[in-house]
Amino acid sequence: PLGGSNVGYWEPIANHYGLNLTLVNRSVDPTFGFMTLDWDGKIRMDCSSRYAMASLVNIKDDYDIAFGNDTDSDRHGIVTPSVGLMNPNHYLAVCIWYLFTNRSGWAPNTRIGKTLVSSSMIDRVAKEIGRELSEVPVGFKWFVSGLMDGSFGFVGEESAGATFLRKDGTVWTTDKDGIIPGLLAAEITAKTGKDPGAHYQDLTARLGTPYYNRVDSPANPEQKARLSKLSPEDVKAATLAGDPITDKLTKAPGNGAAIGGLKVTTENGWFAARPSGTENVYKIYAESFKSEEHLDQIINEASQIVNEAL
Known part of the structure; x- marks a missing residue:
């Protein structure tokens, strides 16, 4: 664990179920001084970050499987001998x-x-x-x-x-x-x-192999407000990164609830754009099942599509 709330849980779980489990970090330190620094030099208990999880990744070959949690134990980071920290x-x-x-x-x-x-x-x-x-x-x-x-x-x-x-x-x-x-x-x-x-x-x-990324794009408060209220008709593009657009979503298909942004899909990829709640940016999530280059093309065109809709 990353010094969080579940430190005292693992050994009772292991004893109760007879697991061969090693608690590799018993530290409980309110300054989190045992943490390796995240990508930006800050201390962050992000169990999805290979920088924050470096101490566990470094010993991945010593165990059949390794895992850690963030401070309040509601997120997981899985470290395997085969690939290291899993996305x-x-x-x-x-x-x-x-x-x-x-x-x-x-x-x-x-x-x-x-x-x-x-x-x-x-x-x-x-x-x-x-x-x-x-x-x-x-x-x-x-x-x-x-x-x-x-x-x-x-x-x-x-x-x-x-x-x-x-x-x-x-x-x-x-x-x-x-x-x-x-x-x-x-x-x-x-x-x-x-x-x-x-x-x-x-x-x-x-x-198939997916290529996934998330980037931030500048947006003022007025643009963020417009993004959160877009309709599919506001998107004029017919293609995305060379593929015909198959759907333009402002409501989630699973329950019809507003997504507070936009998602555009094709057979080989998609992007979603949502305004940040804390910064003057909107976040673009994107994925391609073709290549990294195709993913970059999706992200670039996503910015154009969103900016034109705004």
Whole structure:
């Protein structure tokens, strides 16, 4: 753990379930002096950052699987011998594949939930395993009712937040839980003999390799307000990075709720733009299933499309 609230949980869990688990960091320090610095030289308990997680990544080959959580234990970082620190989107895809193909008892109509800026690799996994996917706006609150009534079996967001139902199909938690994705990574490794990083490589071999990025673009308060209220008709472009646009979304397809921005999709990629709540920028999330160069083209054209719509 990254010196957070779950330090005292791991050894009781290991003792109760007979796990061969090593607690590699017992430090509880309000200054977080044990942390390696993040990319910008700041101390940040970001379990998705290879800089913040460097201490764990450096010992990845000493363990079959390793994982850490942020300070309040609602996010996960999975470190594997095969690939090091996993991208959160990649691990979500592996979790979904594993849970629905290796655990029995799921109801036929149990769905998968994801936020609209999460990777479309999740869409491809859902299609492969024959499960309905529900795409909702950013925010875990949109998953609560589906978790409570059992219609969502697994839900996740791109920023390393996830939870899933108990084996009996009842709700475990309606908020992000950083502990159970870590334990699931251990289960995946033990049950299949391959770590989640290797399983993700198998997924890309079957379903394609996604290239994903998020960038910030300047926007004043008036532009941010307009972005949050766009309609599909405001987007005049017919193509994106050489591909015909297949959808222009300002409401989430999973529940019809406003997304507070815009998402544009094609067969081979997509982008979403949302105003920042704290800075004079809007955030562009983008993904390509072609190449890094194609991803860059999507991002460049996304800025043009959004600016023209504003």
